[in-house]
Amino acid sequence: MPAPPSACRTASSWCCSDCCRWRSAISAWRCGGGRGRHGGRCGIEVTALDALLRWLDLAGIAVFAASGALVASRKRMDAVGFILIAAVTGFGGGTLRDLLLGRTPPFWLRDPTWLAVASSVAVAVFFTAHRIESRFRALLWADAVGLALFAVLGAEIALLAGARPWAAVLLGVVTATFGGVARDVICNEIPLLLRKEIYALAALAGAAVYVLLRVEGVWRDPALLAGMAVAFGIRAVAIRRGWSLPAYRPRLGRDYPDR
Template identity: 55%
Template sequence: MPTSWLTALDWFGIAIFAVTGALVASRKRMDIFGFMLLGAATGIGGGSLRDVMLGQLPVFWVKEPASLVICLVVSAATFFLAHIPESRYRALLWLDAAGLALFCVVGADKALEAGTGGFIAVAMGVMSATFGGVIRDILGGESPLVLRKEIYVTAALAGAGAYVGLIGLGVSNAAATGTGFALCFTIRALALHYHWSLPVYRAREGRTVEEVEQLGQRPAKSQSGEGVDHG
């Protein structure tokens, strides 16, 4: 992907994720420094972990502080404008979906540029897209979206996989980027609209104390199926 395209997408995604972090801070009634902390952690958290895993040190925002500046400015602005959205949580989910779609593609692209294989590139795309939100939710005292039954990581996986697959087939960067973004955002948007979710593990019901005691009182059986006479 051309550097100008990558930089523009990266900054836009960082700004969106910074807003989601700031909106969590608004729901928790934090001060302006809390807004900036959550905004920065959300905006650059996933990309920082990606760069560390890829050995790209120092991480991107240390090389180019503009990313950190964007987080701080956007978060501070949200401190004064967070009252505008009619539903902050709803706005958070939709902005998060847009950031998810952007970062799954950008993260996969940066991994490919670092020389990784397709499988690792997809994994880095998912990591870039989800871990900023994990940090945001933990700092905000909320259950991370990735640990809920909502379709979230699946959407990022589909978007990153589509991008990497199309690049491998020789499709242009612009088309692959658009397809990966659209696929991830569409899946996440449909899940939000129709309340789709993945099946969750359901533990089997355990035996009651009475059932266990009855099992212990039953006579042992021989191989022929007859009860053993202990008399």
């Protein structure tokens, strides 16, 4: 995997020059657009896939924010609560990844776009959640898209930050899942991903495929597509067929004391 140019490694964290460092679609968007503003400085071609990824990434934030707002609606929070939970769900995974990698401040403090998207979604859900019943299944599917996207993009960011391949896979899983865990913990529920559905496993598979392909020298774009396809495919099958991993079942005679 080619390392980013060394000049980029030392870029200041608050300015936009890390669109140069990360060289990824997601960062180019964060910095306010690719070729127009930074292309000349960074000399990075913005491909058609990059443009698509930007929108998918934004869609991922929006979808996770919507899932957070739906939980807020079940807890009967006010509008501020909706926005806070939406932001926690949408930004949580990327924030923990950035903290673990030592990338501060995290992405949502560098560009207000993310916050604007999450807030808008939260407000929209606040006024329409009673009609969303019929769209719940659609939300599940969109959530699967977000999961696939964040697992792969999280792994990519970790790789570019110098993480070894297995660590990059882990960080992809963290990026894709921690937002939902934080949402459930704050709302006082046991994270459902931990006991019901194939969720973390799909993120793990997608991130692993992406990292494996990159380590083997495959170009970024096909590797991204393959990783996302694997993650989304596994999650899709799990949703359609109701697949889940076997949960632990207690047996007779096991009743150890509280711990």
